[in-house]
Amino acid sequence: MDKLEKDYIVRATAADDALRVFAVTSRNIVEKARSIHNTSPVATAALGRLLTAGSMMGSMMKGEKDVLTLQIECGGPIGGITVTADAKADVKGYVNRPAVILPANKEGKLDVSGAIGPGFLHVIRDIGMKEPYNGQTELVSGEIAEDLTYYYATSEQVPSSVGLGVLLNKDNHVEQAGGFIIQVMPFAEEEVISKVEKSLQQIHSVTDFYKQGMTPEDLIHHLMDGLEVSILEKMDTRYACNCSRERVYRAIAGIGKKDIEELVRSGEEIEVNCEFCGSHYSFTTEELEALLG
Secondary structure (H helix, E strand, O other), X not given: OOOOOXXXXXXXXXXXXXXXXXXXXXXXXXXXXXXXXXXXXXXXXXXXXXXXXXXXXXXXOOOOOOEEEEEEEXXXXXXXXXXXXXXXXXXXXXXXXXXXXXXXXXXXXXOHHHHHOOEXXXXXXXXXXXXXXXXXXXXXXXXXXXXXXXXXXXXXXXXXXXXXXXXXXXXXXXXXXXXXXEEEOOOOOHHHHHHHHHHHHOOOOHHHHHHOOOOHHHHHHHHXXXXXXXXXXXXXXXXXXXXOHHHHHHHXXXXXXXXXXXXXXXXXXXXXXXXXXOOEEEEOHHHHHHHHO
């Protein structure tokens, strides 16, 4: 993969803080996910869109240890998608069936909606309380951006517009990926809202926009169509997995004495694989016995 600039997120406000705007370029994230999971083109597009959204939504969290999980539970051939992100905008994810192949849809594009099918979107925020916040909505299209727009309106009562895109080259590697989230504050004037709605109608593809050499900052100014924009922050985002041998060992310790005893009796070393990054961790029966001690 050719070396490109780092992926990054821009956070901004517009129209005297009446609008919150996030834009991201996520090409490296999605390409890394594709190479780790060896995803088919339609699975790359589906996972890439959810990873792109996850990076922006993760960056909205306040606490250093906050974790966001986006989960699509669905009846389509892809079988489901899971993405997690933290407040540093480190993001990771996987699809249940990465090899799924589907013909193009009637527009000649990758049929993400057909791969996902009917189902539910879960948004789980673990912010250190006793119970994580869990919002759930039905999928309205399976295109992911529209499903998140619907989630924000119904679960969080925040009128929003979400745009996500993944463009593959002829080798099925990721050429462009990115997205935006616009959130409307309760005091936004009708004139401001209709101006943004008008500019949204003129953006048919985030990836086409980036293909022309535009940046997330350019995308925000374009979406705001002449409204006064304040760029608040620019932050790097990346595909990163925080698994380690120690964390996996601690997780095994949590499965319970009876199950560990069974593993010891089998006399074989066990291997645990990380679904997010593909790392393999092996543990001997001696190490498992040490847990019982």
